[in-house]
Amino acid sequence: MAPLSTRSRRLCLTDSELPSTERNPSPPCSPEVQETAFVFQEPGLPKQSRIDGEIWPPIFKPAFVRSAKKLKLRDDDVLVCTYPKCGTTWIQHICSQLMSDNYGPNVGHGKELCVTSPMIERMGAKFAENLEGRRLLKTHFAWHNLPKNSNAKYIFAVRNPKDCLTSYFFHNRNFKIYDFEYGQFSDFFELFLGENIAFGNYFNHLLSWLPHISDENVLFLKYEDMFADLREAVIKIGHFLGGKAAEMVNNEEILQRIIDSSTLSSMKKDQWRWFPENNLHQNTFIRKGGSRDWKNYFTREQSDRLDAIFGEQLGGTVAENWWIEEMAWDVEEEISEDEGIQMEIFEADPEPSRLESSIPHSTLYEESIVSNKESSYSNSSTPTRHDSLLDMDRLNIPSSAELWRARLSSLSSQSSGIASLSSSLCSSIYSL
Helix, strand or coil: CCCCCEEEEECCCCHHHCCCCCCCCCCCCCCCCCCCEEEECCCCCCCEEEECCEEECCCCCHHHHHHHHCCCCCCCCEEEEECCCCCHHHHHHHHHHHCCCCCCCCCCCCCCHHHHCCEHHHHCHHHHHCCCCCCEEEECCCHHHCCCCCCCEEEEEECCHHHHHHHHHHHHHHEHHHCCCCCCHHHHHHHHHCCCCCCCCHHHHHHHHHHHCCCCCEEEEEHHHHHHCHHHHHHHHHHHHCCHHHHHHCCHHHHHHHHHHCCHHHHHHHHHHCCCHHHECCCCCCCCCCCCHHHHCCCHHHHHHHHHHHHHHHCCCCCCCCCHHHHCCCCCCCCCHHHHHHHHHCCCCCCECCCCCCCCCCCCCEEEEECCCCCCECHHHCCCCCCCCCCHHHCCCCHHHHHHHHHHHHHHHHCCCCCHHHHCCCCCCCCC
């Protein structure tokens, strides 16, 4: 493999955005917390920033994050709220059609979605305040950071953590800002399970929202349900938005045009709308989606570990049975002829092998620029799979987790006829 050459350059920061040199600020809940911010990168992990004790992408400005938490919402605002890689852009695209006269393939033509429907913590409150008309906003805020208005409408979507993790891994590898083009899945897996990941821990984020998914002004959606029945999802969103949007989904011709323009194949034709391509290593923002893509990358041990954590965190909650099929290791998959064709089109990306030479990583205020982008791929790096059911004896799991995992094994052994790949190919619609 050709040697890697690197050079370093300072991050560009305005005077008003200079980060603090304090590397361990107090937790956000502490009364001693100070407004601190710095960019950092641990070896083998994506570049990130810490702002007031919370982890964000490295390009997020402290002033913008802080102002977004205090944004004054209007009564007719619509906020699409998710953890990253849970269908945010997909839902934004649907809503943007239902909230305008421009629907179908040409919706938003000539405009980037990140401008017409901005992420409030990325763009700041002032940018949102300058938007005219009914606003469609986006956020990855946990509930406690979310600006509140009892008259505004919130659409909260979730996705099973295994597919979310897999998609988030490729998102970090593809975006140049993270300096993670050669990142390894095993390293990102550990990052995802911890606390120090951009936008916070997946389970903490979900737990913050669970008490509110039945609120009158909150529409709760599951990514997997949207994939299984996009038509029903569009109708549900339209009725939730009300007014003209409800009328649009009651019109069969308009409804079908919105559905057709919201499929993966349609959205892939307009990639630049979802995010500027010059920010990506590869000119593709929409990769793949659906359910159970995770099994192309997880080892059995990783799957078992995440199952255990899922049981510990969500056992006894309304979420404990949301994704039994989607997260089970052993589900026999029957593939129809049409699904086989789809698999060829959206074939899983290969797992990269570790680089033979270590790549220098940037430290505080510095960015490592890799000029030679060659990487090696090896079939030997593909995770080993086993056909046995979950080995309960080698895991020390609390009783709630054991019950949850037992349900997985039971369902898996009874599900020889499940065609789970019918829900494994759709829009992997991004979220940043």
